[in-house]
Amino acid sequence: MHGGADGHAGSPLNFIEQVVEDDIAAGKNGGRVHTRFPPEPNGYLHIGHAKSICLNFGLADKYGGQTNLRFDDTNPVTEDTEYVDSIKNDVQWLGFKWENEFYASDYFVRIYAFAETLIQKGLAYVDDSSSEEIAAQKGTPTEPGRTNQYRDRTVDENLDLFRRMRAGDYPDGAKVLRAKVDMTSPNMQLRDPIIYRIKHAHHHRTGDAWCIYPMYDFAHGQSDAIEHITHSLCTLEFEVHRPLYDWFIQQLEIFPSRQIEFARLNLTYTVMSKRKLKQLVEEGHVNGWDDPRMPTIAGLRRRGYTPASLREFADRIGIARRENLIDLGLLEFCIREELNKTTHRVMAVLDEEPLKLVISNYEEGREEMLNIENNPEEETTTYRKVPFSREVYIERDDFMENPPKKFFRLFPGGMVRLKGAYIIKCDDVVKDAAGNITELRCSYLPESRSGSDTSGINVKGTIHWVSVPHAVEAEVRLYDRLFSVENPAADERDFKELINPASLSVVRAFVEPALVEAARSGEQSNFQFMRKGYFVLDADSTADRPVFNRTVTLKDGWAKEQKKN
RNA sequence: GGCCCGAUAGUAUAAGGGUAGUACGACAGAUUUUGGUUCUGUUUGUGGAGGUUCGAAUCCUUCUCGGGCUACCA
16 A cells, blocks of 8 residues: 555655555545645745645645645734735745635634633643743753742632733733643653743734734644644654644644654755844845845745746655755756756857957848747747847857867867857957957858858857847846855854855846847746856846846856866 | 654665665766757665564664754744
8 A cells, every 4th residue: 555545656655645645544534634834924935935835735735635824923023914925925936725824813712712721621820930930940851840839820810810911911921821731741842831921012913902922832733723734744843842732632622633743954055044044134145035045935936946946846855854955956956957948048148348259251231130949958949030240249268269178169270150150260369458358350151051051060169149239238147055165054153154255246248139029028037048057037127238147057067077177 | 861853875765574776966978059958877875783584774672973852932
């Protein structure tokens, strides 16, 4: 039966799918599968959340179940509707549809009733201690905690006090409600955890209706129970909370959701903690939550990542319980794999001062519209028109005066093909007084035109180019990894000192006119700049100056070759 | 000192007592009007020690290493 109880044999199951299939086989919950994605609306979603989203929605999909979107909004001072909106947008953009949109705050009345139930059963008490006192009495992982006098309050006294907490009779911090579990438990979570605290704060949904709010530990499991969530998936750090949740389920006799923990995603060269991401934004190290260097879903979207590529990534990294650090290269593989199939190849010369190439035997004033293939991966090839003329720009890197061995590009006396156009030969190098190369004089082979080449000459290299009189100036933002070390979180130094100073460089570029048309029409926004990488049109573009973000470079075999020497 | 979890190639992830696979990466070659793509091939692994068994990555013991647990955060 392992390998797929319902026809999914073939792809191996992760350990959560195995649990789910075992539950289905055992007839648990009548075979029903209902998951939930439970973000707190206090920040933007990142790629680690994408893993969780794909897991929860994917699981429900696979087993014919449903997934709720539930906001864990139990701490009004950190939460905001801005985050609610961005989270909903990101989940939808990733391609998922939730069955219900719920909020933990929808359940405040019922959670409050659960608290009274606990009090009535003698399983919760109001504690007047300060937070320092509570911490001190809690003990440490190696020493048991101590009880205090408040623990012995009567049910009636507790009920009265708790109701007065709710009524607003006390200031913030004056009292808390605690579950009465076991102050000596080796599991710290069971040492009479606080389940309600006083916060005279405005809530983004319930307004000023409440001045007491349940703790996460007294809201999350209850919300799962209320929604009859069958499988409650969360990250490893909540594992030690599970006995507490199970205790609540038992004492309150509510629906027993099954919590399963998995390892959170870590990615090389970035940070994943919400606190750190927030700091990067607030201190201006990046330009907002959607800065293309950020591992946020909004950032990746602006970087040019597609929903399918992120889903593919989530699929490939798998689900397990061991700590992991995924190679950023895998994410890049996923987006290249997709963009290779889908994007048009266009020509863009990314140089502040590109190299001008004058084709001396090409008639002055003459211009041709060449037909160039959009994408060799297409099943049925499509073409676009690209203007060609006597003067073209090429990249400085594509010419070397004294080339090393195996340099296939242009050099004095050498020949290359201008992509989609002609084979040219470099006849002369023109320099200014300072010795800088200002121009290349070349000659072309008229019979070598792409598609009708009768020259019989084979050249090793093909380079891209843009016709000078037709070139459109653009701004190109070259993004690289945000941090210069693999695992900033594990570094002793402050993570902000580890930011890669070259994570963004802005360059001027000259692009072919078809690119501007395509981008303006909105038909496409992702492109391959031939031989350079994948780029996406940025929202900062203006009518006369497009802006492109580099999503990812192409694999660079030449750079690799050079490294060897 | 305690409790909980984990450990399979460089990185991830399969193998549920019976041939250690897969992907990414790396390396080598072929193809190529992108030094891209594609194709072919190669390399690299069960943390240590015991035990159970005809047979152990898998079960048991123990050690080592890594992570988590001491917020009125989630």
